[in-house]
Structure formats: structure tokens, C-alpha cells
Amino acid sequence: MSRLKILTEHIHKPEITGIEGYIKNGGYRAVEKALKKMQPDEVTEEVKKSGLRGRGGAGFPTGMKWSFIFKGSDKPRYLLCNADESEPGTFKDRLLMEKIPHLLVEGMIASSFALGVRTAYIYIRGEYMYILHILQQAIDEAYAKGYLGENILGTSYSLDLHVHPGGGAYICGEETALIESLEGKRGNPRIKPPFPAVEGLWGCPTIVNNVETICKVPFIINEGGEAYAKIGIGASTGTKLISACGNINKPGVYEIELGVPVEEFIYSDEYCGGIKGGKQLKALVPGGSSVPILPNRLITTTAKGEPRLMSYESLADGGFATGSMLGSGGFIVFDEDQCVVRNTWNFSRFYHHESCGQCSPCREGTGWMEKILHRLEHGHGRMEDIDLLWDVQRKIEGNTICPFGDASAWPVAAAIRHFRDEFEWHVLQPQEATRRNYGMGRSAEPIEQVTA
Amino acid sequence: MPKVTIDNITIDVAPGTTILNAARMIGENVPPAMCYYSKLQGSGGKCRVCLVKVTKSSEQNPRGMPKLVASCCTQIADGMVVENVTSPEVIEARKGIVELLLINHPLDCPVCDQAGECHLQDLSYEHGAATTRYDFGRRTFDKIDIGPYIQLHMTRCILCYRCVYTADQLTNERRHGIINRGDAAEISTYIQNVIDNDFSGNVIDVCPVGALTDKTFRFKSRVWFTKPVNAHRNCDKCSGKVTLWFQGEEVLRVTGRKDKYGEVEEFICNTCRFETKQKSDWVIEGPRRIDTHSVIAQNHLPYELDVVHPQIEAAQ
Numbered sequence: 001m002s003r004l005k006i007l008t009e010h011i012h013k014p015e016i017t018g019i020e021g022y023i024k025n026g027g028y029r030a031v032e033k034a035l036k037k038m039q040p041d042e043v044t045e046e047v048k049k050s051g052l053r054g055r056g057g058a059g060f061p062t063g064m065k066w067s068f069i070f071k072g073s074d075k076p077r078y079l080l081c082n083a084d085e086s087e088p089g090t091f092k093d094r095l096l097m098e099k100i101p102h103l104l105v106e107g108m109i110a111s112s113f114a115l116g117v118r119t120a121y122i123y124i125r126g127e128y129m130y131i132l133h134i135l136q137q138a139i140d141e142a143y144a145k146g147y148l149g150e151n152i153l154g155t156s157y158s159l160d161l162h163v164h165p166g167g168g169a170y171i172c173g174e175e176t177a178l179i180e181s182l183e184g185k186r187g188n189p190r191i192k193p194p195f196p197a198v199e200g201l202w203g204c205p206t207i208v209n210n211v212e213t214i215c216k217v218p219f220i221i222n223e224g225g226e227a228y229a230k231i232g233i234g235a236s237t238g239t240k241l242i243s244a245c246g247n248i249n250k251p252g253v254y255e256i257e258l259g260v261p262v263e264e265f266i267y268s269d270e271y272c273g274g275i276k277g278g279k280q281l282k283a284l285v286p287g288g289s290s291v292p293i294l295p296n297r298l299i300t301t302t303a304k305g306e307p308r309l310m311s312y313e314s315l316a317d318g319g320f321a322t323g324s325m326l327g328s329g330g331f332i333v334f335d336e337d338q339c340v341v342r343n344t345w346n347f348s349r350f351y352h353h354e355s356c357g358q359c360s361p362c363r364e365g366t367g368w369m370e371k372i373l374h375r376l377e378h379g380h381g382r383m384e385d386i387d388l389l390w391d392v393q394r395k396i397e398g399n400t401i402c403p404f405g406d407a408s409a410w411p412v413a414a415a416i417r418h419f420r421d422e423f424e425w426h427v428l429q430p431q432e433a434t435r436r437n438y439g440m441g442r443s444a445e446p447i448e449q450v451t452a
Numbered sequence: 453m454p455k456v457t458i459d460n461i462t463i464d465v466a467p468g469t470t471i472l473n474a475a476r477m478i479g480e481n482v483p484p485a486m487c488y489y490s491k492l493q494g495s496g497g498k499c500r501v502c503l504v505k506v507t508k509s510s511e512q513n514p515r516g517m518p519k520l521v522a523s524c525c526t527q528i529a530d531g532m533v534v535e536n537v538t539s540p541e542v543i544e545a546r547k548g549i550v551e552l553l554l555i556n557h558p559l560d561c562p563v564c565d566q567a568g569e570c571h572l573q574d575l576s577y578e579h580g581a582a583t584t585r586y587d588f589g590r591r592t593f594d595k596i597d598i599g600p601y602i603q604l605h606m607t608r609c610i611l612c613y614r615c616v617y618t619a620d621q622l623t624n625e626r627r628h629g630i631i632n633r634g635d636a637a638e639i640s641t642y643i644q645n646v647i648d649n650d651f652s653g654n655v656i657d658v659c660p661v662g663a664l665t666d667k668t669f670r671f672k673s674r675v676w677f678t679k680p681v682n683a684h685r686n687c688d689k690c691s692g693k694v695t696l697w698f699q700g701e702e703v704l705r706v707t708g709r710k711d712k713y714g715e716v717e718e719f720i721c722n723t724c725r726f727e728t729k730q731k732s733d734w735v736i737e738g739p740r741r742i743d744t745h746s747v748i749a750q751n752h753l754p755y756e757l758d759v760v761h762p763q764i765e766a767a768q
Contacts, residue, residue, distance in 0.1 A: 355633060
């Protein structure tokens with residue numbers, strides 16, 4: 001059975017990287033349609049109707065975000081594409097930009113038109129330097145064909161599009177840090193308000209969107225917002241790229257219609273193809289390293305006993321006590337032989353390394369958590385360390401300038417909440433814990449009532 | 453004028469005022485501020501000790517704010533209701549942040565030059581625990597000399613960015629910044645050579661902790677043994693209005709005139725601060741009242757004392 005694919009339908013055709021092949025497969029129709037037949041506000045209206053939500057992690061409705069852009073001044077407006085994909089476990093934007101760069105260029109032109117933007121930027125992470133060249137070539141081709149530059153396709157609309165590489169900081173994926181970095185400053189998140197839609201790049205109204213979000217815009221313009229809204233389930237409309245990795249038979253990037261059951265996604269041959277080696281499923285991080293980890297008993301069914309679906313709502317069902325988040329779609333699967341303590345330490349190490357150091361809870365707390373987790377994992381832990389760790393994460397969460405602090409605290413909190421027995425085992429059996437892993441533990445036991 | 457209620461006290465303030473400044477107008481239960489400095493543009497929001505709870509956002513929006521907000525950079529709205537010391541959640545969060553600030557800060561106040569007028573010391577007395585739960589190695593740095601007068605000891609720094617803003621805003625060009633990330637971040641960019649202008653000494657006054665200290669005063673005396681006196685001189689660079697700190701007849705150090713919140717009234721030049729340390733250089737105005745609640749106020753010139761009326765208990 002073939003599923004609907006919006007982004008990845010033509011992705012395996014070798015000619016799609018070039019502009020000729022892309023146009024042959026129906027590319028740049030959305031630019032023609034938007035610029036020649038639609039008004040900018042009509043494009044925004046279609047995006048609103050589509051129910052498209054930001055694919056960078058927070059899932060904020062894109063149309064609504066666009067409508068917040070401040071139009072009351074004569075300052076220029078900017079559209080920034082956030083291609084600083086650095087979340088551990090997420091590698092979906094890379095595929096899009098590498099294989100089908102013109103889709104992003106087309107989306108940027110159409111979105112810029114909707115927002116009245118004359119200069120747009122793609123901020124790409126420094127480690128994707130080879131993709132920067134792919135994008136640059138696509139942009140050059142688009143300029144040559146008249147899709148970018150002055151008076152696009154003979155209309156009065158003009159747009160310049162630039163690609164800018166980051167210097168390798170995870171924090172520059174936070175929209176205000178991205179803006180600071182693009183301005184040539186240290187990538188520290190700004191204090192909000194003012195929000196970028198009012199005062200962003202160089203103090204001008206700015207919209208920042210994820211690569212995947214922008215890539216959805218051509219489909220919405222071509223087929224209409226309502227056609228897009230029919231795909232998916234409830235308020236989770238459309239398709240989503242999921243980058244699946246970990247102990248599965250078929251890791252890779254999959255485009256799914258939102259609403260596919262998690263069980264089907266993990267076990268069906270169409271997607272992940274089951275757990276590698278026929279082992280048991282122990283835990284799942286459904287949306288990139290920042291989201292809470294789920295134990296076996298909460299993966300395929302929610303705490304209420306309903307089947308868990310791949311959607312914003314269903315994955316978040318139960319709040320942080322028994323749920324998680326769709327996040328950016330970094331789907332990490334753990335089998336029975338994986339150690340949750342080690343994994344949590346690994347995530348903490350990442351957040352410690354990437355904290356920008358601007359505000360105190362995150363600067364000091366991420367390092368502290370990493371040190372405690374290192375001690376627990378390496379057999380020097382104490383029982384009170386588990387409570388201390390819980391306390392430290394609670395003091396970071398919600399008290400920081402940007403969501404980075406929360407992102408560093410949530411995985412630690414969820415690991416303790418659901419895998420406390422494993423942490424305790426590391427303390428009680430320190431010698432054994434360095435030699436072997438804990439196994440399934442209580443991960444598959446029936447759900448007990450827990451509170452956040 | 454918009455009305456804002458902080459800890460059950462209502463006040464009218466001008467639109468655009470921050471919660472912290474509104475609280476300072478009320479004058480009671482003012483949230484502490486380690487990084488905000490009213491004279492420095494863009495400061496604030498970083499240390500997070502001024503977090504407060506907004507239980508009602510405005511008259512139009514009776515819902516509160518989901519997270520605690522930094523009072524120094526959150527503007528008030530008409531009808532806003534704020535809880536500071538009346539909210540256990542705020543006290544708990546503040547306690548947590550003080551603990552986090554202290555994990556890498558040396559706990560050697562007895563040998564630190566800032567002791568007695570250190571904001572972090574005040575905070576830890578108020579909110580800190582008596583013991584530490586942090587038993588790992590602490591972050592340390594080598595001391596850096598910034599010219600002949602100033603010493604930077606990054607080990608004590610809490611990265612409030614005040615000195616960065618001071619150096620940027622008191623001169624026409626950007627002077628220094630922060631290098632590295634996370635808990636390895638430090639005030640730097642070849643700082644020993646770039647900070648050489650006439651107003652560089654002000655970074656000592658704005659530093660809330662003992663990271664930037666006056667080399668002409670270091671270890672000469674504890675601050676609470678010196679007598680602060682307002683004085684002025686004719687200076688062609690600055691206003692010349694300073695506080696002199698005497699021990700006997702000797703001027704041990706010169707600082708700007710600091711208010712209740714540790715903020716200087718006016719920035720002063722290096723000539724006044726470091727090079728004119730004779731009593732004869734100055735016109736003495738009179739004793740300086742110390743309004744901070746720090747140790748520095750304990751030995752002399754306290755708040756105005758209540759008049760005590762001793763009463764003899766009536767014989768039973």
C-alpha cells in the first residue's frame with residue numbers, strides 16, 4: 001500500500017537535485033501560482049487553513065505565527081529558515097536539503113511572498129557545510145531561471161535568498177540565538193518579549209521557520225490548505241518526517257501521515273521493521289533528545305489504555321507523567337540491552353557541552369547533572385544522588401531564558417520517573433553495573449498511577 | 453497610569469516600568485538582582501534570582517503567566533498581580549538558583565576582598581543552605597591583571613555581563629566580551645590589553661561579586677572597618693562626586709556613590725578612583741549613609757535608628 005507522500009514523493013529520482021529535473025516533476029508551480037494568481041494574505045490564509053504546525057519541535061501553528069508579523073512599520077521584514085538541525089536523533093532536514101534542495105528554495109520564495117519579505121536567509125548548521133554548497137547551487141540555478149532576484153517571473157515581487165553557516169552551536173537553533181548569530185554576535189538567546197515577529201533580525205520583524213515547515217508550503221499552495229488539513233488526525237494535520245534510529249531493523253527517515261499508531265511505526269515492515277534481533281522494546285524517545293523518554297508500558301498504549309499514535313496530541317497524552325512529545329521527530333528506539341542511565345548521562349553530557357552559559361540555572365545545573373549521572377553510571381553513585389538529580393533538574397526547568405534549560409531537564413526527569421529501579425540498581429550493584437546492563441527491569445510492568 | 457499589585461501592595465507606575473522597578477518604588481520586599489543594573493542598557497534577565505510569579509497578567513487577561521518571570525525585564529501591565537516573597541514557589545526557585553550560583557563559586561568570603569559588600573554573600577545568607585550538596589571539583593581560573601589597577605579573578609565571576617555592558621557603553625567601541633560556552637564561559641577577549649580607557653575602573657563598582665577588584669585597595673582592610681565619606685573634587689573627566697573610604701586619616705579607596713541596590717549614582721574616572729588618594733585632594737561633604745543590608749552596614753552608619761524609649765516595668 002502506498003502512502004501519501006508530500007515531501008519525499010520524488011526524492012529518490014536522481015535528476016531532482018537539479019532545477020530542470022525538479023521543474024519536470026512539477027516543481028516551482030507553487031511560486032507561479034502564488035506570485036501570479038494570489039495575494040500575499042491569501043497564501044497566509046491557506047497556510048492557516050492547512051493547520052500546518054511548526055516542525056522544529058514546538059508544534060506552533062505556522063499560519064498563526066505568520067499572522068503575528070508586525071506590519072505597522074516601514075522596516076524591512078525577514079524570513080529565516082532554521083536549518084540548524086542539531087538535536088541528537090534528528091536528521092530529517094538533512095535529507096530534504098541534500099536530496100531535494102529546490103523544494104526548500106521554492107518554499108522560501110512562496111513563504112517570503114506571503115510575508116512581504118525582500119531578503120530571506122537559510123541558517124544552516126556549520127557541520128552541514130557540504131549541504132550548504134548543494135543549497136547554494138540550487139539558489140544559483142533559481143536566480144538563473146528567474147525564480148529569485150529582481151521581478152520574479154515578470155511580477156513586481158523581488159527576493160534575495162542567502163545561505164549562512166553557523167559555527168557549530170546547538171543553541172543557535174533557538175530562534176533568537178539564531179538571529180544573534182546571523183547578526184554576527186555570540187549566539188546567546190535573547191530575552192523575550194519582544195518576540196522576533198516584532199523585533200527580530202536587526203530589530204526588524206522576523207519569522208523563523210524550520211526547513212520541513214517551509215517545505216510544506218508549496219504543497220499547501222498547489223493543493224489548497226483544506227486538502228492538506230484532510231491529511232493527518234485532529235489538530236495534527238499533514239505528514240511529518242520521522243528520523244528513526246536506534247535498535248531497529250530499518251533506521252532512516254520516513255514520511256508518515258500523522259496518526260499512524262506507534263506500534264505500527266515500530267513493527268511494520270513499511271517503517272522501522274521491528275526491533276533488531278527480535279529483542280524486546282525497552283524504551284523510546286519519540287521526538288529527539290529533549291523530550292521525555294517513555295518506558296515499554298507507555299509506548300504503544302497511553303496511560304488510559306488507548307493506542308498511542310504518532311501525533312502531537314497522542315504522544316503528549318498524559319502530560320509529562322505518562323506522556324512525551326512529538327518534538328522534532330527524532331525517533332530513538334532502545335532495546336532490552338540498552339542502559340537508560342548511560343543514555344541519560346550521554347544526553348546530559350551533550351546539554352552540558354552546548355549550554356550557552358548566559359543564565360545561571362542552565363550554566364551551572366547542566367554541568368552538575370552531568371557529573372552526578374557520570375558518577376551513577378560509573379559505579380560511584382549514592383542513593384541520595386537520585387533525589388539530588390531530581391532536585392537539580394527541577395530547579396533548572398522553567399527558570400531559564402530559553403527552552404534549552406527545559407530541554408536539558410526533561411530527559412533526566414523522565415528517566416528517573418520511569419526507570420528509578422535501574423538507577424537504584426546502579427547504586428546497589430556498582431560492580432555489576434559496570435559489567436552488564438540492567439535489562440528490561442520494570443519497564444514493561446503494567447501502568448501504575450504516577451503524578452508529575 | 454497602570455496599576456500593579458506586588459505582594460498585596462498596589463502602586464501606580466508609568467507604562468513600560470518593569471516589575472523590579474515597580475517593586476523598588478514600593479521599597480519593600482524588592483526582588484534581589486545580581487545582573488540587572490539600571491544604568492546599563494540591555495542588562496538583566498541572566499542571573500534569574502529576581503524571578504517572581506505573575507498570578508494575573510493584566511486586567512484583560514486574568515490568567516497568570518505559566519512560568520516564573522524575571523522581574524527585571526518583564527514590563528508591568530494594568531491590573532497585573534505579582535507575588536514575590538508571598539509565593540513559596542518563588543522562594544523555592546530563588547533558593548535553587550542561589551545554590552546553583554554557589555556550586556562553582558569559592559566559599560572563601562573570609563579572604564575575599566568583596567566580603568561585606570557582596571551581593572552573592574547577601575543572597576546566600578538570605579536564601580542559601582548552610583551546607584553544600586555539590587561535592588565535585590569547582591571551576592577555577594588564573595587571576596588576570598587588567599592594567600595596573602584592576603584584577604580579574606574569573607573563579608568568582610557569576611557571568612552577570614555587567615562589566616561587559618559597562619565597558620561597551622562607557623566608551624565608543626566594544627571592549628570585551630565572553631568567550632567559551634556553558635560553565636566554561638569567561639569574561640575575556642584578551643582583556644588584559646584592551647581595557648585601558650579612563651573609565652575602566654567602573655567595572656569594579658558594577659561587579660556584584662569579588663571577580664573584579666581594585667588593586668590599590670586589595671587586602672588593605674575589610675570594608676566594614678573603613679569609614680565612608682561623601683566627597684568631591686573638580687575633575688575634567690567626570691563629575692568628581694565620590695565616596696571616600698577612610699581608615700583613620702588615610703583614604704584607602706575611592707568608589708562611586710552607591711545607592712541601596714549597589715548601583716552607582718554616577719560613573720567616575722580612573723584619576724578620581726585610583727590616583728587621587730590624599731585627603732587634601734578632596735572636599736569632604738560629610739558621612740555617607742550606607743543603605744544596603746549587607747555586612748558593610750553593620751559596623752557603622754546604619755539605617756536610621758528607631759528612637760528607643762526605655763520603660764521600667766511596673767512593679768507587679
